[in-house]
Amino acid sequence: PRRAQSRGIEGYCIVEYVVTKNGSIRDPKPVDCQPAGMFESASVKAALKFKYKPRVVDGEPIEVAGVRNKFSYALEQ
Numbered sequence: 001p002r003r004a005q006s007r008g009i010e011g012y013c014i015v016e017y018v019v020t021k022n023g024s025i026r027d028p029k030p031v032d033c034q035p036a037g038m039f040e041s042a043s044v045k046a047a048l049k050f051k052y053k054p055r056v057v058d059g060e061p062i063e064v065a066g067v068r069n070k071f072s073y074a075l076e077q
Contacts, residue, residue, distance in 0.1 A: 001041070009035065013042075015047045022054065
């Protein structure tokens with residue numbers, strides 16, 4: 001995010017979500033972000049763009065809850 005970049009702030013945000021039967025993302029929510037309040041919105045927006053290959057059990061795609069992804073925000077040196 002520009003606000004963090006202009007202030008020289010680095011950090012991370014872990015987002016948890018459900019991967020649906022068609023491989024899209026549902027219900028993303030930030031679960032651990034440092035510093036708090038800085039990267040949540042950008043991380044959730046990024047997660048919504050993900051596409052997965054759905055998990056297949058007995059030939060049928062299933063939803064997978066509790067999938068987590070860590071977004072790291074580091075400035076170039």
